[in-house]
Amino acid sequence: MTSGAGGGADGAAPGADGRADDAGAGGLSARDTAVLAVERRSWPSAGPKERYIRERLGLSPTRYYQLLNALLDDVRALEHDPVTVNRLRRVRAARRTRR
Template sequence: MTDLSDEDLAILDLEDTWSDRFETKAEAIRQTFGWSSSRYYIRLNLLLDNPDAIYSRPVTVGRLRRLRNARAEERGGSSAHSPR
């Protein structure tokens, strides 16, 4: 059992299913949570660093962590979240 909230699980679910139900991810975020994209991505990044998230959804969290690290490398800086 994990300590993830229903909201945390809904964020992870959205990452896997938004393209099946919405035209854009921003629309999916707004309709699902009523949040701005900025707020959503802050929550998502915190969630990706939560050990319970990787335990609960290893494939999804692993994929998102790889994307986050690749984007940080593209920007030319190291991410505080990337392994050293």
Template sequence: MGAVTRVEQADPSSGLSERDRQILEFEGQHWTYPGSKEESIKDLFDLSTTRYYQILNQLIDTEAALAHKPLLVKRLRRERSRRQRTRSMRRLGMQV
């Protein structure tokens, strides 16, 4: 995988910054071992894992991200909704 630059200029045609596009590309990769993804997040984006996922969650709510990577963004939105439902059910004492 090539090096990720930290340029954050927006592409007027997409509405996404270079970092936004890189995050979407990165998130579309398959990860076999969770630790390797966390290390790559730190190395490539110089972000904590928590901050990376905060940025990713904001990003997938944008129309620009949906237009850029529709299948990925829809999958990530579904996965997030599923996790939110599971947490809500647990809080209500319902079996998951």
């Protein structure tokens, strides 16, 4: 699946709960929607994706994947981008099954 992720870093400072303070589409922060946009894109390998995460989102890859994992359990993320969230939920479930 390819889709332009658009924009760059959201520039929002995280709140006390670690989420960006400004709520956007469907109650998701700009950072949350940016994370989902990264996952919508097709990446040739992990290197360019990790570089994008560091440079554009200002996150370490570890923190990015922590946020992504939490987003997969957030109903607002499912409402915002059901195709991406459901695909990632299936991938996560398959990985858990293999363990």
